[in-house]
Amino acid sequence: MSERPPGSGSGPAGDDRYNWLYGANQPTDPDATQAIPRPSEPSPTPDSDQTQVVGQSGPTGPAQQSIPPYREPAEPLPPPNLPPPSGRSATEPEAPWRQQPPPAKPKKKRRWWLRIILALFVLWILFLIIVPIWAWSKIDKVDAEPDGNRPDDQPGTTYLVVGSDSREGLSKEEGKDLGTGGESIGGQRTDTIMLLHVGDGQPLLLSIPRDSEVPIPGQGDGKINSAFSSGGPQLLVQTIEQESGIRIDDYVEIGFGGFVNIVDALGGVEICPDEAINDRKAGLDIEGGCQEADGTTALGYARTRDFAISDLQRVQNQREVIGEIGDGATSPWTVINPLRYWDVTNSGADSLRIGENVGPLSLMRFAWNMAHVTGGGGISCTMPITDASATTWDPERSEELFGLIIEDRTDDVSKRLCTQTGLPRQ
Numbered sequence: 001m002s003e004r005p006p007g008s009g010s011g012p013a014g015d016d017r018y019n020w021l022y023g024a025n026q027p028t029d030p031d032a033t034q035a036i037p038r039p040s041e042p043s044p045t046p047d048s049d050q051t052q053v054v055g056q057s058g059p060t061g062p063a064q065q066s067i068p069p070y071r072e073p074a075e076p077l078p079p080p081n082l083p084p085p086s087g088r089s090a091t092e093p094e095a096p097w098r099q100q101p102p103p104a105k106p107k108k109k110r111r112w113w114l115r116i117i118l119a120l121f122v123l124w125i126l127f128l129i130i131v132p133i134w135a136w137s138k139i140d141k142v143d144a145e146p147d148g149n150r151p152d153d154q155p156g157t158t159y160l161v162v163g164s165d166s167r168e169g170l171s172k173e174e175g176k177d178l179g180t181g182g183e184s185i186g187g188q189r190t191d192t193i194m195l196l197h198v199g200d201g202q203p204l205l206l207s208i209p210r211d212s213e214v215p216i217p218g219q220g221d222g223k224i225n226s227a228f229s230s231g232g233p234q235l236l237v238q239t240i241e242q243e244s245g246i247r248i249d250d251y252v253e254i255g256f257g258g259f260v261n262i263v264d265a266l267g268g269v270e271i272c273p274d275e276a277i278n279d280r281k282a283g284l285d286i287e288g289g290c291q292e293a294d295g296t297t298a299l300g301y302a303r304t305r306d307f308a309i310s311d312l313q314r315v316q317n318q319r320e321v322i323g324e325i326g327d328g329a330t331s332p333w334t335v336i337n338p339l340r341y342w343d344v345t346n347s348g349a350d351s352l353r354i355g356e357n358v359g360p361l362s363l364m365r366f367a368w369n370m371a372h373v374t375g376g377g378g379i380s381c382t383m384p385i386t387d388a389s390a391t392t393w394d395p396e397r398s399e400e401l402f403g404l405i406i407e408d409r410t411d412d413v414s415k416r417l418c419t420q421t422g423l424p425r426q
Helices: 016-022 112-136 172-177 224-244 256-265 295-303 311-329 332-336 338-351 360-377 395-406
Strands: 140-142 157-164 190-198 204-207 213-216 220-223 250-254 269-271 277-279 284-286 291-293 352-355 379-382
Touching (some): 112 338, 157 224, 157 360, 190 224, 190 295, 190 360, 204 360, 220 224, 224 250, 250 360, 256 338, 269 295, 269 311, 291 295, 311 379, 332 338, 338 352, 360 379
Parallel strands (some): 140 352
Antiparallel strands (some): 157 190, 213 220, 269 291, 277 284
């Protein structure tokens, strides 16, 4: 409104209707509409809260400031408190017909066959533990420790192994077939005498010919097996200790009847005679060469003396059969097969008589080493003797051998001291 409209102003030529607007003839009435005076000074600095025009300047001042960019809040805003979709309040329970059932859990597959296998495995472990405990309670114990002076304790463990002619477990017919007679005489004679030494070195199995002439305490000189028949295990232990200087730690006796039953429980053992043998006294009639033998045949093979070198060949046969028994008894198949395990353990308990001081662990150690020494895992030989009569021990070689056993130095035993027949090497 910089100019008046045409015809405005005072006087007769103008129109007085607009005088109130342009200040002429303003009415004195304070309530009348007043004209707004034009500004004569630049506008004041605009309020920062007012809307600004980006990038433009006012007519009389500097360019206005731009709007700052948007920034995310330092903390996330809380979710809006919206009402439930159904229109009910958050605390109001949902109607039963609107409630959704919980998702069904996936059904687990019942692997019943795994449970059966686990149960059988537990029963098998219990069987392996209980059977030896029960068999241990059946083994006869005997006092084999002699009175009087004995050698001092020595390193390692030395077992005295005796094969007696006890007929317990044999019928009259079996006794006749074996050439042992039909009646038991309480195991007072022996065809087998061995020393098994176990220590830091190789295990050593030493056969003692039964006809060896040695001093017997209280009886003078005589055959070594007569010490057993007249004084039992104690006198035999005392005789060997005094003659050799070796302390006997544990005593193990195997009877005829149990011997046969053990071999049969194992399903037989392999024997390898060099030639055919027909010995009626031992109840033996076999061909030469390797073959499977049942209990009766194996016992006859271990007892026969129908050889040119008689007792010297017999002790070798005994070591052969005992090694086969030990190898079969400690094989994995014996443990895996429950029936075989039962039969072997039961037969072994019936055939053994051990010293009162022999514990379960010592007996297990004996069986383990007996099996390995005859299988090539140790030293096996016969007492050093002077000639084929097998009655006189070689004083030089036998004393040297005894000293190495006493000192537990079996690894130092040479082939000169340890031969299969006991005779010196040619």
